[in-house]
Amino acid sequence: MIIKAFCARMDHGGCGQLLHVEKGKIVKIEGDPESPLNRGTVCAKGIAQLERLNHPERLRYPLKRAGAKGEGKWQRISWEEALSTIAQKIRERVEQGEERSIAFAQGTPKGLELYMMIRLANVLKVPNVATPGSICHMPRETGSLITCGFFPVPDYDYPPALVLVWGSNLFQTNEEGIIGSQLRRALDRGARLITIDPRKTLLAAKTHLWLQPRPGTDLALALGMLKVILDEELHDREFVEKWTVGFAELREHLKKYPLKHVSEITWIPEEKIAQAARLYACTKPACIQWGNALEHNINSVQCVRALMILKAVTGNLDHPGGNVNRASPPLMRPGEFVLGKSFGDKREKLLGPEFRLAAQMGFTPSQLIVKTILSGKPHPIQVMYLQGGNPLLSYANAKETFRALQHLDFLAVAEIFMTPTAQLADIVLPAATNFEFDDIGHYGLPHGFTLARPKVVDPPEECWPDSLILNELGKKLGHEKSFWPDLNACLDEVLKPARLTFEDFKKVGMLKGDWAYKSYEKKGFQTPSGKVEIYSSRFKDWGYDPLPVYRGLPELAEGYPELTRRYPLILTSAKDAHFFHSAYRNIPSLRKLSPDPVVLLNPETAEKLNIQEGDWAFIETPRGTIRQKAAFDADLHPDVVIVAYGWWFPERPDLELSGWKESNINVLTDNDPPYEPAIGSTNLRAIPCRVYKE
Ligand SMILES: Nc1nc2c(c(=O)[nH]1)N[C@H]1C(S)=C(S)[C@@H](COP(=O)(O)OP(=O)(O)OC[C@H]3O[C@@H](n4cnc5c(=O)[nH]c(N)nc54)[C@H](O)[C@@H]3O)O[C@H]1N2
Ligand SMILES: Nc1nc2c(c(=O)[nH]1)N[C@H]1C(S)=C(S)[C@@H](COP(=O)(O)OP(=O)(O)OC[C@H]3O[C@@H](n4cnc5c(=O)[nH]c(N)nc54)[C@H](O)[C@@H]3O)O[C@H]1N2
Numbered sequence: 001m002i003i004k005a006f007c008a009r010m011d012h013g014g015c016g017q018l019l020h021v022e023k024g025k026i027v028k029i030e031g032d033p034e035s036p037l038n039r040g041t042v043c044a045k046g047i048a049q050l051e052r053l054n055h056p057e058r059l060r061y062p063l064k065r066a067g068a069k070g071e072g073k074w075q076r077i078s079w080e081e082a083l084s085t086i087a088q089k090i091r092e093r094v095e096q097g098e099e100r101s102i103a104f105a106q107g108t109p110k111g112l113e114l115y116m117m118i119r120l121a122n123v124l125k126v127p128n129v130a131t132p133g134s135i136c137h138m139p140r141e142t143g144s145l146i147t148c149g150f151f152p153v154p155d156y157d158y159p160p161a162l163v164l165v166w167g168s169n170l171f172q173t174n175e176e177g178i179i180g181s182q183l184r185r186a187l188d189r190g191a192r193l194i195t196i197d198p199r200k201t202l203l204a205a206k207t208h209l210w211l212q213p214r215p216g217t218d219l220a221l222a223l224g225m226l227k228v229i230l231d232e233e234l235h236d237r238e239f240v241e242k243w244t245v246g247f248a249e250l251r252e253h254l255k256k257y258p259l260k261h262v263s264e265i266t267w268i269p270e271e272k273i274a275q276a277a278r279l280y281a282c283t284k285p286a287c288i289q290w291g292n293a294l295e296h297n298i299n300s301v302q303c304v305r306a307l308m309i310l311k312a313v314t315g316n317l318d319h320p321g322g323n324v325n326r327a328s329p330p331l332m333r334p335g336e337f338v339l340g341k342s343f344g345d346k347r348e349k350l351l352g353p354e355f356r357l358a359a360q361m362g363f364t365p366s367q368l369i370v371k372t373i374l375s376g377k378p379h380p381i382q383v384m385y386l387q388g389g390n391p392l393l394s395y396a397n398a399k400e401t402f403r404a405l406q407h408l409d410f411l412a413v414a415e416i417f418m419t420p421t422a423q424l425a426d427i428v429l430p431a432a433t434n435f436e437f438d439d440i441g442h443y444g445l446p447h448g449f450t451l452a453r454p455k456v457v458d459p460p461e462e463c464w465p466d467s468l469i470l471n472e473l474g475k476k477l478g479h480e481k482s483f484w485p486d487l488n489a490c491l492d493e494v495l496k497p498a499r500l501t502f503e504d505f506k507k508v509g510m511l512k513g514d515w516a517y518k519s520y521e522k523k524g525f526q527t528p529s530g531k532v533e534i535y536s537s538r539f540k541d542w543g544y545d546p547l548p549v550y551r552g553l554p555e556l557a558e559g560y561p562e563l564t565r566r567y568p569l570i571l572t573s574a575k576d577a578h579f580f581h582s583a584y585r586n587i588p589s590l591r592k593l594s595p596d597p598v599v600l601l602n603p604e605t606a607e608k609l610n611i612q613e614g615d616w617a618f619i620e621t622p623r624g625t626i627r628q629k630a631a632f633d634a635d636l637h638p639d640v641v642i643v644a645y646g647w648w649f650p651e652r653p654d655l656e657l658s659g660w661k662e663s664n665i666n667v668l669t670d671n672d673p674p675y676e677p678a679i680g681s682t683n684l685r686a687i688p689c690r691v692y693k694e
């Protein structure tokens with residue numbers, strides 16, 4: 001039997017797949033040629049879902065800690081005992097009016113479960129929901145909403161005549177809702193390509209113009225490009241006059257960014273900046289594919305705003321082949337799903353209410369949770385429920401995160417494998433994963449479509465979907481009215497506005513919104529002025545810079561000369577093509593493709609350091625030291641190193657928490673202020689370091 005479904009939880013998913021099912025087991029996975037995103041392609045991770053499903057190390061039963069924290073001694077318990085224990089820990093706090101001493105946390109969102117978690121938090125009046133939002137996707141979403149009222153998506157199908165790929169490695173990572181093969185098709189149809197990346201990625205190697213910035217300086221580069229476009233009058237006059245506010249202020253503001261200065265900051269020759277600006281402004285239509293790299297520093301939101309302004313002034317916003325507004329399908333709105341109204345005074349209870357964009361999206365920057373657990377200020381946090389995340393590997397400043405998790409009175413973790421973080425838990429819950437339960441994919445993402453992710457096989461032994469765990473926990477805590485008899489009743493309710501049940505949706509597979517170009521012509525832009533806000537009136541009111549101002553990275557500020565003497569190289573990173581963050585190092589076919597954590601160095605730099613290719617090297621920052629294996633990349637700037645991200649060693653139970661700090665890049669990163677002021681991003685890239693032979 002062949003069943004159509006969608007890949008998920010290997011990246012943000014979306015590729016249509018054909019699952020060959022025999023005797024209740026999936027035996028083969030292929031790309032689905034009829035699926036609009038991938039049209040038949042499938043990557044190694046997509047196929048490796050089979051190994052994930054049947055992995056011998058899958059967690060299969062609820063476990064209770066039987067030794068000291070992290071000692072690795074567990075006792076199997078029933079679901080009833082697990083849920084009652086967690087409910088009891090939560091209930092104790094809620095009954096004493098100490099809801100703020102509870103935190104929910106989730107790693108990167110995977111399906112409906114994040115919304116279920118926020119719903120449970122809201123009905124319990126728990127304000128703390130930690131997510132990676134402030135460094136993943138939310139700067140792009142909220143920065144766009146503030147500027148033009150929607151999240152612009154590259155329109156690869158039109159197709160564009162030029163694609164500007166900025167801090168994105170789309171061929172290997174696939175954006176949330178966009179697949180590398182969509183870009184590949186646009187390139188095959190003749191689109192020109194500019195890439196902006198310190199690394200010569202697979203894309204940069206195909207490119208017409210590759211800009212190699214000093215890591216972390218993208219906002220300065222964007223302002224430099226805007227200056228060229230305005231100075232040379234390459235902008236779309238009609239659109240600017242009719243549909244933007246703040247153009248004159250922008251022109252004045254850009255006087256602070258002469259090209260010579262921008263070139264010094266970014267290390268990119270003036271001529272190349274001008275060339276990129278001209279090529280982008282004069283090739284019509286053009287779209288920008290922006291990536292996560294832009295969100296990993298303290299300029300994140302303003303950098304996004306600068307790129308929004310580039311799209312708008314060149315007349316590419318919501319125009320065919322540019323970056324367009326993709327209306328969502330008619331499902332229950334996420335704000336409604338999470339029962340936001342049941343917790344009206346949430347904002348007053350939040351940690352860091354000054355991060356208004358995070359507050360609006362209902363999440364707390366994760367470093368604030370870590371610091372509050374440790375300091376007990378402004379209130380204690382003692383109980384945490386975590387699902388689908390591995391903070392010891394993914395949060396900035398891993399050692400502080402470790403201390404915080406150790407410090408909790410109670411930690412419950414829902415996982416599919418025994419990660420370093422799960423090893424610190426008091427209770428571990430075995431989660432089901434993709435193909436093992438009915439789910440709605442890409443729910444809440446502003447890409448204009450939603451995917452049915454049907455259950456195809458039974459989960460092993462006692463694994464439960466995350467949403468079901470939360471649903472049952474909600475009922476146990478006395479909120480029966482806010483939860484469902486079973487998960488399908490929930491899915492049916494979400495789908496009700498589309499007049500479908502999940503059974504119907506399964507047959508359709510994908511739901512699209514009502515996509516149309518230039519919708520602003522009918523109803524204006526959804527901003528206070530009804531126009532694209534180059535000058536943001538909201539930011540002005542909230543006390544943020546109304547025009548994007550480039551701020552030197554923390555390392556460039558006080559004490560910089562001393563720091564660079566000790567740490568002369570600049571570290572940045574990229575996701576591994578074969579893993580999802582810290583996950584799946586235990587999947588043999590993927591581990592074969594990326595066997596070791598690899599630090600990339602320019603060969604000249606390596607020679608000076610007496611490091612040969614294949615040597616193990618230490619990488620050190622003021623925060624700590626890790627080891628990775630050296631490989632050479634002659635295209636890399638001699639002062640830049642690319643450090644692998646997400647590494648621990650599931651095969652090494654002899655190391656503390658399976659080697660959480662041996663090669664973990666976040667031992668090197670920092671979570672102290674300054675943060676991005678509107679959403680709280682920390683600086684994960686552009687960090688001074690030194691490298692030496694082991
Ligand atoms: N230095 C540095 N730090 C970073 C980044 C970086 O580039 N550099 N990237 C950041 C970004 S963009 C993000 S999004 C975050 C990601 O941060 P996390 O989401 O914390 O990272 P993952 O390693 O993906 O952890 C997810 C965990 O969920 C488990 N899992 C998989 N499927 C399921 C499931 O269905 N249910 C449950 N319960 N568990 C499941 C996996 O086994 C894995 O251990 O990290 C951020 N941290
Ligand atoms: N294989 C795989 N796919 C994934 C993930 C994964 O872990 N593995 N994670 C998923 C998630 S949650 C996310 S957020 C996305 C992220 O996917 P992407 O948006 O592609 O992000 P990254 O891979 O973190 O970085 C993209 C590129 O930025 C470059 N870069 C590094 N520093 C800088 C800089 O300062 N400026 C510029 N311009 N470029 C820089 C890197 O060399 C890299 O090529 O991927 C998703 N897909």
Ligand code: SF4
Nearest residue numbers: 007010013015043046
């Ligand atoms: S690109 Fe992503 S969604 Fe597509 S098969 Fe690979 S892992 Fe799955």
Ligand SMILES: [Mo]
Nearest residue numbers: 108136137292
């Ligand atoms: Mo992410």
